[in-house]
Every structure is written in C-alpha cells, then in structure tokens.
Amino acid sequence: MAKLDWIREELKELKEKGLYVTIRKLESSQGPWVVVDGKRVLNMCSNNYLGLAAHPKIKEAAIRAILDYGVGAGAVRTIAGTMELHVELEEKLAKFKKREAAILFQSGYNANLGALSALLTKKDNGVFISEELNHASIIDGMRLSGAPKVIYKHLDMEDLKKRLEENKDKEKKIIVSDGVFSMDGDLAPVPEMAELAEQYDAMLYIDDAHGEGVLGDSGRGIVDHFKLHDKVDFEMGTLSKAFGVIGGYVAGPEEAIEYLRQRGRPFLFSSAPNPPDVAAAIAAVEILQKSDELVRKLWDNTHFLQNGLRDLGYDLGNTKHPITPVMLYDEKTAQEFSRRLYDEYNIFAQAIVYPTVPLGTARIRLEPSAAHSKEDLQYVLDAFEDLGKKTGFLK
Ligand code: PMP
Incomplete structure (x- = not known):
C-alpha cells in the first residue's frame, strides 16, 4: 500500500x-x-545476573501458581481485584528493600512511566532534575508527565547543585537518576545526591534496575549498598534482570505508594501481572532472603x-x-x-x-x-x- x-x-x-x-x-x-x-x-x-530465569525453584513456583490461580489476572487491579499473589509480592518486595510499601507494575519501564508521570504533572510548580545518562523509561516517564525537566551532567554533583540552586523556588523538585548506568557499570553518587536533596528539599528517585540482586546486603540494591533507606524517597526496580522474571515496582513511603495506586497510569489502565510471573518473582525474593x-x-x-x-x-x-x-x-x-x-x-x-x-x-x-x-x-x-x-x- x-x-x-x-x-x-x-x-x-x-x-x-x-x-x-x-x-x-x-x-x-x-x-x-x-x-x-x-x-x-x-x-x-x-541481565539474568543470578541465573534465576530458569532456576528450578522459580519454575516450580510458576507452575504451582498456574495450577492454583490460572494464567491471567483478568484486568487491571482496580477493576478485576487484586489477587492475593500481587499483595504478597508487594509486601515481600517492601520488606526486602527495607521500605514501608511497594507497588507492582507490569515492567520496569511501566514503573518509571507510571511513577514519574504521577509524582509531577505540568499543572505543578515543579521540575525534574534528571541525570544526563538516564534510561529511556525515565525519559519517557518525564515526557508523559509534561512537567519541565533540566538535565545535569553525568555524575557531576557540582552541576546537580547548580541546577537545584537555579530551581530552588519551585515547589516540587524531583532528582531522578539511574543507580547503576547500564552501558558503563558506574554508580550514581547516591550519598552526595541525598545530601543535596535534603539541602534543597527535593525528592530523590533512584532507578535500581541493575542494582538489585547485585549490590547491597543479599542484593537489596544500591540504596542498601550506601545504607540510605531513609534518605532516598523512591526506589524503582525491575523483576526482569537479577530476579529473572518480568515486572517492575516502586518502593517507598506508604502514603506515596498508595498515591501511585490511585494515579499511576499503567497501574490503572493496563492489566495486572499474571499469576505465574508474580509467583516466580515471590520465589526469587525468597531465594535472596534466604541466602x-x-x-x-x-x-x-x-x-x-x-x-x-x-x-x-x-x-x-x-x-x-x-x-x-x-x-x-x-x-x-x-x-x-x-x-x-x-x-x-x-x-x-x-x-x-x-x-x-x-x-x-x-x-x-x-x-x-x-x-x-x-x-x-x-x-x-x-x-x-x-x-x-x-x-x-x-x-
Ligand atoms: N531502567 C533501567 C536502568 C533499565 O536498564 C531497564 C531495562 N532495560 C529498565 C529500567 C526497564 O526495565 P524492564 O525491562 O523491566 O521494563
């Protein structure tokens, strides 16, 4: 044609x-x-860092979930109801990450899309302060939000400070960064970022897609690696890399996570993760918690x-x-x-x-x-x- x-x-x-x-x-x-x-x-x-994608315990968990719950989640959770497996995984992830709560998405991409577009909108007097080499899903989440963004240079804390200073009068500021940069394997300087976030009253959002299962105590991720759980507002993660399955999540303060359940677009408009995937992810977290x-x-x-x-x-x-x-x-x-x-x-x-x-x-x-x-x-x-x-x- x-x-x-x-x-x-x-x-x-x-x-x-x-x-x-x-x-x-x-x-x-x-x-x-x-x-x-x-x-x-x-x-x-x-990115199957721990070899969990075909681990016998994870395969068994997925098969058992199919027999108990079937293969489909039916629809989005606000319509067809949350399956107990979804709640169990969210609670397990929150505990594993040492955070109050977690919300599950269909992928890491959707987690960034849903959370960033809900946390700041174009109606707010706010700005994203985004690291130069951030992952495409962060960039797309900020685009969907429609809020303005400024970019600071890769790992450059002087530049981050400068951008915060320029935007200090904005009501809402979100510093957003990959924790581990996927093309180089270098780490964001989260302690310095947390200090600046505190100084300028900015929220701090870290994408831990490559950190979990790899860094920190038993693979709890980059925030645990630096022991900064109370200084980083949001930790986004994926279940598709070290966890070996599929799915994504955001962990953080209880009320903020509840807000994402009300406002996160992929949570509200795309069907929930399927039972075998959720059960497999639960098994992956359990493996890491045990050893x-x-x-x-x-x-x-x-x-x-x-x-x-x-x-x-x-x-x-x-x-x-x-x-x-x-x-x-x-x-x-x-x-x-x-x-x-x-x-x-x-x-x-x-x-x-x-x-x-x-x-x-x-x-x-x-x-x-x-x-x-x-x-x-x-x-x-x-x-x-x-x-x-x-x-x-x-x-
Ligand atoms: N953030 C980063 C830094 C990633 O590398 C990826 C995966 N390429 C994602 C988010 C998206 O995760 P998922 O594959 O679960 O959608």
Whole structure:
C-alpha cells in the first residue's frame, strides 16, 4: 500500500546507517549457554545476573501458581481485584528493600512511566532534575508527565547543585537518576545526591534496575549498598534482570505508594501481572532472603573476568558492577569483535555503538552471571586474548 511506503524507506535508511537491529532467536531457556539458530553459544549478554530465569525453584513456583490461580489476572487491579499473589509480592518486595510499601507494575519501564508521570504533572510548580545518562523509561516517564525537566551532567554533583540552586523556588523538585548506568557499570553518587536533596528539599528517585540482586546486603540494591533507606524517597526496580522474571515496582513511603495506586497510569489502565510471573518473582525474593550465595558467586565471577581482561590490557572504564564494558572505541572494531566472537568462538556478546553510547566509545558489553562457571569465563578470556592479537588490537 502506497501510504505505507515510507516505512520501507525508513527501514532501508536504518540499514544503510548501520542502525538496524538484528534480533537473534533463542531456542533454549536463558542461561550461561543458549542455543541460537541451532548453535550452542556462551551467553555473555543477558541481565539474568543470578541465573534465576530458569532456576528450578522459580519454575516450580510458576507452575504451582498456574495450577492454583490460572494464567491471567483478568484486568487491571482496580477493576478485576487484586489477587492475593500481587499483595504478597508487594509486601515481600517492601520488606526486602527495607521500605514501608511497594507497588507492582507490569515492567520496569511501566514503573518509571507510571511513577514519574504521577509524582509531577505540568499543572505543578515543579521540575525534574534528571541525570544526563538516564534510561529511556525515565525519559519517557518525564515526557508523559509534561512537567519541565533540566538535565545535569553525568555524575557531576557540582552541576546537580547548580541546577537545584537555579530551581530552588519551585515547589516540587524531583532528582531522578539511574543507580547503576547500564552501558558503563558506574554508580550514581547516591550519598552526595541525598545530601543535596535534603539541602534543597527535593525528592530523590533512584532507578535500581541493575542494582538489585547485585549490590547491597543479599542484593537489596544500591540504596542498601550506601545504607540510605531513609534518605532516598523512591526506589524503582525491575523483576526482569537479577530476579529473572518480568515486572517492575516502586518502593517507598506508604502514603506515596498508595498515591501511585490511585494515579499511576499503567497501574490503572493496563492489566495486572499474571499469576505465574508474580509467583516466580515471590520465589526469587525468597531465594535472596534466604541466602546471599548467588550474589557472592556473581561477584566472584565478576572479579575473575574483569581482572583477567585488565591483565590482558583491555580498558574496562569505570565499572563498579558486573556490567563489563570492554572498550574498543572504534565502531567497526566493536562490530567486528562481536561478529567474530560469535562466528569463530561461539560467544554471544553484544557490540554497543553510537547512538547508544557516544561516537568513539564503542565497546563489547559483557555480563557475567552467577550461573557461569570459571571454565566458561576462562574461555571468554582466552577468546579475547586470541582475537585481540589476531585483530592487532592487543599488541
Ligand atoms: N531502567 C533501567 C536502568 C533499565 O536498564 C531497564 C531495562 N532495560 C529498565 C529500567 C526497564 O526495565 P524492564 O525491562 O523491566 O521494563
């Protein structure tokens, strides 16, 4: 149809500019090794940090929930009612995060969308003060709100202070930031941010998508890592990364969470998470509450991989997290590494290039998990040594 011709043109242009994303098809469950198009490859690009996505206890919990509650939640909770599983998960998450309450959303994306657009609207005399490298879901949440935003430079507390000072007369100010930055693995300086929030009477909202299950006591996240539970107003999280399932949530003060139940648009206008997903997430929280064994394994694997790569001569930037950016700088080199790792070494590892990261900072982003063995990671190190030499990247 001629009226849709522009779509073909757009797709062609994406391909010509090298911005077209090819999506690989997995024929197995998520895990350290996956089958892609009939080929068994070492998976180094999933956020399944603790290996919970196919953990037997979690699978069992999901199956049991299907037998007890079925597969669908029926509708949104304000219409079809909250299932007891939803309430149980919210209570478990609040307890795990050491917060008064939590509200569950269908995804982390929806959690940011719902919370940010409800906490500040264009009718308020207010402003978002947003970190330069915030995740797209934060940006979309602020857009949906329609309230103005100002951006401060990445990790730059002088700049944050300057923006707060410029906006000090606004009635509502929300400082919003990723806790862990997903392309670099660097951490937001939450203690300094909390001090500034207090000084300027601003709310503080931290996206802990990559922090939970990884940082803090038993994976309680970045706020627990810094022990700042009473200084950070809102902690947003996802159930799709370390927890291995799907869903998102916001934890914080009881009344504020109740307010989000009344005003959070994805909570009010999109159907509730399904029973097997909710039960699986409950099981994931329970696993972390019982033992920090998987979190310790993840860190042990992270140190092994990152020390090995640094010893080979690779630059890993400023990561303080299992997110491991192997800096190759040049876009074509990064694409070539990713392709050859896959074709010649059976390693599935993603090249991250412009526009996701600035030009000239292309990289392979590796993500070790608790489910990898030391042999798996040694195999990655050997491949990076071999390929680095073959391409002339390592001298
Ligand atoms: N925030 C950050 C920082 C993320 O990396 C992601 C996932 N890419 C999200 C939010 C969205 O989470 P979800 O995948 O659960 O929608």
